[in-house]
Structure formats: structure tokens, C-alpha cells
Amino acid sequence: MSELDLLRLIRSRVPPLGPGIVLGIGDDCAIFRPRGSREDLVFTTDMVLEDVHFRRQTHPGEIVGWRALARGLSDIAAMGAQPRFCLVSLALAPWADDAWVDAFYRGLTRLARMTGTTVAGGDLARAEKLACDVAVCGSVPRGKALRRDGARPGDAIYVSGRLGGAALGLETRSGAAWNKHATPEPRLSLGVFVRERLRATAALDLSDGLSLDLHRLCLASGAGAEIAGRDMPVFAGATIEQALHGGEDYELLFTLRPRAKVPELYEGLRLTRIGVITEGTPGLVLLDGRPLEAGGYDHFRSR
Numbered sequence: 130m131s132e133l134d135l136l137r138l139i140r141s142r143v144p145p146l147g148p149g150i151v152l153g154i155g156d157d158c159a160i161f162r163p164r165g166s167r168e169d170l171v172f173t174t175d176m177v178l179e180d181v182h183f184r185r186q187t188h189p190g191e192i193v194g195w196r197a198l199a200r201g202l203s204d205i206a207a208m209g210a211q212p213r214f215c216l217v218s219l220a221l222a223p224w225a226d227d228a229w230v231d232a233f234y235r236g237l238t239r240l241a242r243m244t245g246t247t248v249a250g251g252d253l254a255r256a257e258k259l260a261c262d263v264a265v266c267g268s269v270p271r272g273k274a275l276r277r278d279g280a281r282p283g284d285a286i287y288v289s290g291r292l293g294g295a296a297l298g299l300e301t302r303s304g305a306a307w308n309k310h311a312t313p314e315p316r317l318s319l320g321v322f323v324r325e326r327l328r329a330t331a332a333l334d335l336s337d338g339l340s341l342d343l344h345r346l347c348l349a350s351g352a353g354a355e356i357a358g359r360d361m362p363v364f365a366g367a368t369i370e371q372a373l374h375g376g377e378d379y380e381l382l383f384t385l386r387p388r389a390k391v392p393e394l395y396e397g398l399r400l401t402r403i404g405v406i407t408e409g410t411p412g413l414v415l416l417d418g419r420p421l422e423a424g425g426y427d428h429f430r431s432r
């Protein structure tokens with residue numbers, strides 16, 4: 130079963146959305162609308178597991194803490210929202226001593242401070258392997274959250290930054306590529322810019338690789354996509370394969386009305402048009418005219 134199959138199963142099992150839930154399973158965040166509020170609240174939760182998302186030999190506690198929060202903040206950015214608070218649950222393995230916990234919280238709170246995210250609570254437990262879950266709540270003006278189902282044929286497809294850096298960094302463990310992997314910067318102000326100024330039709334964050342994440346955006350929007358290899362903003366030193374399929378870049382992928390005016394740079398970050406949304410088979414992405422396999426990271430594919 131792929132992750133998408135499993136999500137379908139779960140969706141068929143959970144009861145219909147309760148009052149106030151505007152958007153449920155299947156996007157970067159769920160959306161809750163408090164009665165009478167001018168803001169919607171968005172929620173996301175992400176796990177970080179030892180030997181799945183990090184290894185204790187290569188990832189110091191500070192980096193694990195930073196990345197654990199960065200994953201959720203990137204989902205908040207993808208909704209065009211601003212973070213409010215997070216809840217941090219941590220199951221400690223026998224090897225994780227006080228110094229490690231201290232380092233973990235140093236990394237996590239550094240990013241929390243930088244982004245105005247309050248650490249409001251959590252849970253502690255013990256386990257065989259270290260496991261962590263960070264839930265983040267953000268807010269966005271009522272009805273304005275960016276979703277992944279709004280792309281329409283003719284819309285232009287954009288990505289921020291350069292792709293493949295995190296995959297390269299995990300391989301080389303050095304230089305700018307390692308920083309891209311170890312301390313990714315959630316694109317929070319870009320998310321707001323893309324929502325408010327560019328009036329994006331859809332967005333998500335690149336957590337599992339462009340090929341899989343664009344496939345997801347297309348599936349949700351009931352559309353296809355055509356992208357061009359030569360337009361791909363590949364991270365210096367990375368391969369086109371890493372740019373297409375490497376996960377954890379935490380850049381934003383968004384779609385815009387055909388005539389939208391887009392600056393080349395936003396706060397020093399490149400914005401690149403990589404293709405167009407089409408009336409093609411829903412979910413089908415063509416790279417230079419050929420079907421692109423959704424080869425990004427899927428926890429369940431290899432089982």
C-alpha cells in the first residue's frame with residue numbers, strides 16, 4: 130500500500146468533519162474556523178523517528194530539534210499561514226541523556242524564537258528508539274488559506290529556491306548542502322507573500338520530493354502538469370534526479386494564474402517557473418513530454 134492508498138483507507142474510516150472543520154485529512158494542514166473569528170486556525174503534526182528521519186551518529190540533538198519543528202512550520206508556510214504555537218512530544222531512547230535533551234530543545238527553541246512560535250506544551254515518554262512528534266498551530270485570515278486543490282489548467286507552476294540540496298547534503302555531509310539538510314528554513318514569509326500578493330491558486334511544501342509532491346497537488350486539483358527539465362533550479366552540485374526526487378528541501382511549490390507577475394527574487398530567494406498545469410490525466414506529471422514517475426519519499430511504498 131502506498132501512502133496515498135493508506136490515506137484513502139483512513140479517510141473512509143473516520144467520521145465526517147465535525148462543526149468548524151473546514152478542511153480535513155489530505156492537505157498540509159487541517160483548517161478549523163472558530164465561530165465569529167476573523168482568522169482560521171491551521172493544524173499540522175509531524176513525526177521524527179530515529180533511524181527513519183535521523184541517525185544519532187550523524188545528527189546531533191540540536192539538529193534533530195530544529196528539523197522536528199521545521200517540518201511542521203513548512204506545512205504552516207504552505208498554507209500561507211503564520212505559526213502561533215507548537216506542542217512537542219518526545220519519547221526518549223535509553224541512549225538519550227540530559228545533554229541530548231538540552232541540545233534538542235536548544236535547536237527547537239532557536240527556530241521557535243526566529244519564527245514567533247510559542248512552545249506551549251507536549252508529552253514525555255520512554256521508548257526503545259527515540260521518537261518525537263511536533264504539532265503546530267498557525268493562523269491565517271478567514272477563508273484565505275492556500276490549499277493544494279485549487280490549481281486549474283493553464284496555471285503556471287513555480288518553486289522557490291533550489292532543489293536537491295537536502296538530498297545532496299545527506300550524501301556529502303558538508304558545506305551549504307549539509308546546512309540545507311540540517312537546518313532548513315521554513316518559507317513562512319514567502320508563503321504569506323504568495324498568498325497575499327501573488328494570489329496563488331494552490332500551494333504545498335516540498336517535503337517528499339518534487340515528483341511526488343507535484344503529483345499530489347495535481348491529484349488534489351484534478352489536473353495534470355507539464356514541466357521542463359531545463360527550467361529546474363538545481364542546487365549547486367546536486368543531480369537532476371536529486372532535484373526531482375530528493376525530499377526534505379522544504380521549499381514551496383505553488384501555482385499562479387497564467388498572467389500573474391512574479392519577481393525573480395523574493396528576499397533573496399529565487400522563484401522559478403518550472404511548467405504549467407494541464408487538462409491531462411489527474412495526477413499525471415510530464416517531464417519534457419514523458420511521464421514522470423512519482424519517485425519521491427513514500428514511507429509505505431517499499432513495504
Ligand SMILES: [Mg+2]
Binds near residue numbers: 157204333334
Ligand atoms: Mg507538507
